[in-house]
Amino acid sequence: MTDEDDEQAEDYLTWLERFSGEGQLLEHLAGAEPGQTWCSYGDPIEVLVAYTEDSRLLVGRPGVQWNGPAWPKLHVSKIVEAKTRADALPAVKRIRRNRLRTFRRCYYCNELNPPEWFERTAVPGGGTEVVCHSCCGSKLGMVF
Numbered sequence: 494m495t496d497e498d499d500e501q502a503e504d505y506l507t508w509l510e511r512f513s514g515e516g517q518l519l520e521h522l523a524g525a526e527p528g529q530t531w532c533s534y535g536d537p538i539e540v541l542v543a544y545t546e547d548s549r550l551l552v553g554r555p556g557v558q559w560n561g562p563a564w565p566k567l568h569v570s571k572i573v574e575a576k577t578r579a580d581a582l583p584a585v586k587r588i589r590r591n592r593l594r595t596f597r598r599c600y601y602c603n604e605l606n607p608p609e610w611f612e613r614t615a616v617p618g619g620g621t622e623v624v625c626h627s628c629c630g631s632k633l634g635m636v637f
């Protein structure tokens with residue numbers, strides 16, 4: 494964990510307070526309850542943060558469910574509740590760090606992808622490599 498990573502986590506909370514920055518307001522988030530306003534941060538998404546109607550802060554881990562090919566549905570899990578921004582910060586850092594650890598670079602295009610966007614698959618020439626869904630289609634002829 495570097496200082497830069499810590500600053501990024503703090504930026505996410507600042508952006509949430511102002512509803513500005515790179516946060517994306519999420520209107521249809523599986524696992525969310527009424528009265529919660531969720532935003533996603535990072536591209537690909539690293540962490541989900543929400544305000545509730547009664548002014549609590551929630552921090553959640555993003556995930557994607559595939560409901561049929563090409564229809565990913567974002568959901569939130571492992572929700573942590575915090576009373577203040579200072580309470581929320583460690584959860585933002587932890588969830589973000591754990592999520593970033595699951596990202597992998599594609600064998601073909603070298604793009605960094607979250608786990609829902611890549612497969613571990615056999616490649617021509619032998620061996621198993623991480624291949625993003627885009628390259629699975631264009632390089633390996635797989636269909637999602």
Ligand SMILES: [Zn+2]
Pocket residue numbers: 599600601602603604624625626627628629
């Ligand atoms: Zn790729």
